[in-house]
Amino acid sequence: MRSPKLDAYTFTPVIGACSALCDKLRGKQVHALFIKICSSDTQTIVNTALIDMYFKCNCLSSSVKVFDEMQLKDTVTWNTMISRLIQNGKARYAISVFERMRDEEKIAECFSVFTLCSVIKACALLKALRQGKQVHAVVIVMGRDLLVLSTVLIDLYASCALMEESMKVFFSLNCRKDDAVYNALLSGCVQNRKYEESFSILSEIKPNVIALTNGLMVCSMFTDLFRGKQIHGVAIRFGFKSDTQLCNVLLDMYAKCGKVVTARLLFNQIAHKTVVSWTSMMDAYGSHGYGVEAHDLFKLMEESGISPNSVTFLAVLSACGHSGLVELGRDCFLSMRKKYGIDPGPEHYACYIDLLGRAGLIEEVWDLFDDMEKNGHMPTAAVLASLLNACKLNLDIERGEFAAKRLIELEPDKACNFVSLSNFYAATERWDQVVALRNLMKKKSLRKETGGSWIAIE
DNA sequence: GTAGGGTTAG
Numbered sequence: 001m002r003s004p005k006l007d008a009y010t011f012t013p014v015i016g017a018c019s020a021l022c023d024k025l026r027g028k029q030v031h032a033l034f035i036k037i038c039s040s041d042t043q044t045i046v047n048t049a050l051i052d053m054y055f056k057c058n059c060l061s062s063s064v065k066v067f068d069e070m071q072l073k074d075t076v077t078w079n080t081m082i083s084r085l086i087q088n089g090k091a092r093y094a095i096s097v098f099e100r101m102r103d104e105e106k107i108a109e110c111f112s113v114f115t116l117c118s119v120i121k122a123c124a125l126l127k128a129l130r131q132g133k134q135v136h137a138v139v140i141v142m143g144r145d146l147l148v149l150s151t152v153l154i155d156l157y158a159s160c161a162l163m164e165e166s167m168k169v170f171f172s173l174n175c176r177k178d179d180a181v182y183n184a185l186l187s188g189c190v191q192n193r194k195y196e197e198s199f200s201i202l203s204e205i206k207p208n209v210i211a212l213t214n215g216l217m218v219c220s221m222f223t224d225l226f227r228g229k230q231i232h233g234v235a236i237r238f239g240f241k242s243d244t245q246l247c248n249v250l251l252d253m254y255a256k257c258g259k260v261v262t263a264r265l266l267f268n269q270i271a272h273k274t275v276v277s278w279t280s281m282m283d284a285y286g287s288h289g290y291g292v293e294a295h296d297l298f299k300l301m302e303e304s305g306i307s308p309n310s311v312t313f314l315a316v317l318s319a320c321g322h323s324g325l326v327e328l329g330r331d332c333f334l335s336m337r338k339k340y341g342i343d344p345g346p347e348h349y350a351c352y353i354d355l356l357g358r359a360g361l362i363e364e365v366w367d368l369f370d371d372m373e374k375n376g377h378m379p380t381a382a383v384l385a386s387l388l389n390a391c392k393l394n395l396d397i398e399r400g401e402f403a404a405k406r407l408i409e410l411e412p413d414k415a416c417n418f419v420s421l422s423n424f425y426a427a428t429e430r431w432d433q434v435v436a437l438r439n440l441m442k443k444k445s446l447r448k449e450t451g452g453s454w455i456a457i458e
Numbered sequence: 459g460t461a462g463g464g465t466t467a468g
Contacts, residue, residue, distance in 0.1 A: 012459040048460045079461040117462045151463040183464035190465095213465045248466045279467045314468050347468075 006033075008042035015049040024057035044070070048077045055084040078105075079114045082122070091122040095131070098122075111138065113145040117152055124156040132156045147175055151184045158188025183210045190214045195222055207238050209246050216249045225257040248276050255284030275309055283315040291323020298332065310342055314351060321355035329355045343375070350382040357390025365390045366399065381411050385420055392424040400424055415446040 011034055018027035031050055038046070047070050054063040067073075067081050078101045085094035098119050101110060116139055123132035136156075139149045150169050157165035166188045170181065182205050189198040198218045205211055212235050219228035232250060240246050247270045255263040267273075267281045278301040285294035298316045301308060308316075313336050320329030333352050336342045344352075349372045356365045369387060372379065379387075384407035391400030404421045411417050418441050425433040441447075 009459065016459080045459060050460095052460060074460095076460050081461090083461055112461080114462045121463080145462090148463045153463095155464075178463095180464040185464090187464060208464095210465045217466080243465095245466050250466095252467065274466085276467050281467090283467060309467095311468050318468085351468095 006037060007039070008045050011042075011046045012049045015046070015053050019049075019053040019056040022057050024054075024059060027053045027057060044072050044074050044077060048074075048080050051077070052080050052084065055088065060088060060090075075110055075112050075115070078110070079112065079118065082115065083118045086118055086122050086125070091125040094122045095119065095126070095128070111142075113142075113149065116142070116149060120149070120152040120156050124152065124159040127160050129156075129160045129162075132160070146173060147178065147181060151181045154181065154184040154188060158184070158191055161192060163188055163192050163194065179205070179208050179211070183208070183214065186211055186214045190217050190221075193221060199227070207234050207240075209240050209243050212238075212240065213246050213249050216246070216253045220249070220253045220256040223257050225254075225259070228253045228257060242271065244270060244272050244274055244277065248274070248280055251277070251284070252280045255280070255287070258288075260284055260288050260290070273304070273306065275306055275312060278304075278306060278308070279312045279315050282312065282319060286315055286319025286322060289322060291319045291325045291328075294319035294323075295325060295328045295332075307340060308342075310345060310348070313342065313344075313348060317348060317351040317355060321351060321358060324359060326355065326359045326361070344372075346372070346377050346380040346383050349377065350380070350386040353383065353386040353390055357386065357393055360394060362390060362394040362396050365394075379406065381407060381414075381417070384410065385417065388420055388424055392420075392427045395428060397428050400428070413444070413446065415441065418446060 011030065014030055015027065018024075018030060027050075034046055034050075047066055050066050051063045054060070054066065063081070063084065067077070070077065078097065082094045082097050082101075085091070085097065098115070101115070116135055119135050120132060120139075123129070123135065132153075136153055139146075139153065150173050153169045154166045157163070157169065166185060170177075170185050173181070182201065186198060186201045187210075189201060195218060198215065202211060202215045212231055215231045216228060218224070219231065228250075235241055235243075235246060235250070247266060251263045251266045251270075254260075254266065263281065263284045267277060270277050278297065282294045282297050282301075285291070285297065294316055298308070298312070301312070313332060316332050317329055320326070320332065329352065333344065333348070336344050336348070349368065353365050353368060356362075356368065365387065369379070369383075372383070384403050387403040388400060388407060390396070391403055404424060407417050408421065418437055422434050422437045425431075425437065
């Protein structure tokens with residue numbers, strides 16, 4: 001019996017199955033078979049599916065290889081590449097692929113709504129306003145699928161802190177508006193801390209999980225427990241209380257409003273806890289001074305089989321630092337690389353330097369600083385500020401000046417740095433320097449932003 | 459048969 005002919009209709013769904021299962025091994029086998037027997041007329045579609053499969057299997061280099069070696073790319077090929085790159089955090093790369101598409105394809109029709117959608121999203125992520133506006137112009141010329149494209153445009157302008165432009169896009173829509181477009185506007189208001197506007201949108205729409213999530217984020221920002229509780233009630237009435245993401249934000253809202261016990265009760269009730277659930281709860285403990293509880297939770301998380309990420313370590317390190325748990329903090333810091341293969345970033349070093357500095361371990365602080373530079377991290381302002389603070393606490397005058405000099409070089413126009421430096425001089429009783437600094441600040445007309453705390457009234 | 463919008467922890 002003659003074996004049936006394998007064509008694109010056979011390969012594509014099989015590759016799709018490998019994608020869905022993240023089964024790279026089988027995916028590669030199918031890829032090999034395809035190379036052996038492929039016919040040129042089916043290459044584009046199958047290769048596009050392969051690009052997608054390799055992305056889903058976390059094998060970016062294979063995706064790029066298939067893409068670069070493809071003779072004939074169609075619009076879907078380009079779109080797949082662009083959208084998957086964005087999903088993998090490579091927005092800049094995605095834009096460069098879009099530019100290649102524009103240059104190589106030579107016809108304006110090659111762009112579809114999908115292409116524009118992805119590119120606007122990339123611009124929003126990069127806050128590339130100029131490029132985003134250019135694509136907006138193309139959208140206006142095309143004049144199709146305005147609802148979806150308007151949704152990403154609203155997000156673009158909101159990401160660039162231009163809420164007036166977001167509103168313009170929103171109110172110029174004369175088709176029926178759906179949840180997503182309302183949510184985009186709401187999310188823009190939340191990102192830009194527009195308290196009243198957020199609630200006014202929220203009150204106009206039928207509750208959905210994403211809108212309520214956004215609403216709770218505003219409550220966290222402004223520590224508005226009263227409205228937070230109202231949203232909690234709405235979430236229960238509409239049957240959203242098993243939504244993990246919503247519960248994570250709810251937990252965070254209670255914690256930010258000082259209700260740590262309520263936050264913990266909610267945490268316990270989350271059936272499918274994610275790394276964000278755990279990290280939010282650790283942060284809740286840490287920021288209220290419950291370092292031991294935060295660390296216990298970290299251990300419990302390890303037992304539960306969910307892997308911590310870099311934010312988790314930031315939460316637990318800061319919790320240990322604020323409670324003086326030096327040994328536990330050190331264990332965590334060391335386990336980052338050793339046990340989880342996560343390279344500490346500058347923000348982790350800043351946090352850990354702070355912890356060691358408060359504990360009086362100034363030599364270890366400087367060892368750590370050297371270690372950081374050996375690992376190829378340039379010190380950030382946060383690192384230098386922690387370092388300066390550690391020197392202040394430990395009266396390490398000479399090396400403190402070194403940290404101060406580099407901090408001021410890096411951010412010469414930030415008032416808070418001058419204040420830190422002034423505090424450093426004050427701690428080491430060099431009052432002439434303090435006066436000189438205050439005068440310098442006046443000359444540079446730098447003013448430290450007034451501190452404050454938020455409480456909701458009524 | 460392959461591609462698209464709005465959500466969480468620092």
